[in-house]
Amino acid sequence: MTIRVVIPSRYASTRLPGKPLIDLLGLPMVVRVYQRVVEALPECDCLVALDDRRISQVLDEYQIPWVMTRVDHESGTDRIAEVCRLAxxxxxxxxxxxQGDEPLIPKAMLGAFVDFIEAKTSFEMGTISAPVESLSTLQDSNVVKVVTSREGKAIYFSRFGVPFCRDVAPESITLEGYKRHIGVYAYRVDVLSIIAKAPPVDIEMREKLEQLRALWLGVGISVMDWFAQPPHGVDTAEDVKKVISVLKDQKND
Structure with a gap:
């Protein structure tokens, strides 16, 4: 199978305007993400899906391939589906x-994910999970949880702490077996097209989780277990400071 990587990069951001071009220790963020992916997956074609000429001008300086997409996409999934059609x-x-705002995404995790995909005899869609490490994380609606079947396929994603323990007090729940979702996805192109063309569904709109549309459509989502939660992406100015601090530490190692 041919495996490709697309990095969706949207210029407009409510909290961080021009987020893809934020300087992270001398390199724009989108450039750092691209370089990290290429280092992790040198055998895979990689490009950036963008919506603004200001991003493409910077990418041209670093000789990074890109595709211009519409500005009105609701999600990165829709943007990637357009790239598949255009290409x-x-x-x-x-x-x-x-995601274009994950400059610290672990290279080992990406490499393991490709191995995971290639080992599948029949693959439709895939993603990654990590252990839930605290009760506060389990109860945090900003952290998505995933429940999987014995075959390792997603049964459900939720912002709620699933599975719910009916007979155990919330503060006494044992965390073993709980999984949090890591937002890296892989799609077979024809499956991605089906998902992108379908309208939002009720469970997706209630939870505000677009992967639930795939489950509702009957798509099998294979889930790779990873041993740890990767570093947080960049959503706020405080996140920028944290990433720069980590990059400085890595540079000094």
Missing amino acids: GWDQSDIVINV
Whole structure:
């Protein structure tokens, strides 16, 4: 199978305007993400899906391939689906979505994810989970939880602490077996097209989780277990400071 990587990068951001071009220790964030992906997955074609010429001008300086997409996409999934159509990629190709605001995404995790995909005899869609490490995380609606079947496929994603323990007090729950979702996705191109063309569904709108549309449509989502939660992405000015601090530490190691 041919595995490709698309990094969706949107210029407009309510909290951080021009977020893809924020300087992170001498490099724009989108450039750092691209370089990290290429280092982790040198065998995979990688490009950036963008919506603003200001991003493409910077990418040209670093000789990074890109595709211009519409500005009105609701999600990165829709943006990647447009890239697949524009590029004319084969329906059996696999596309990995790596968010453009994840400059510290672990390279080992990306490599393991590709191995995980290639080991599947029949693959439709995939993502990653990590152990829930605290009760506060389990109860945090900003952290998405996932429940999987014995075959390792997603049964449900929720902002609620699922599975719910009926006979145990919330403060006494044992965390073993609880999984939090990591927002890296892979899709077979024809499956991605089906998901992108379908309208939002009730459970998706209630939870505000677009992956629930795939489950509702009957798509099998294979879930790779990773041993730890990767570093948080960049959503706020405080996140920028944290990432720069980590990059400085890595540079000094």
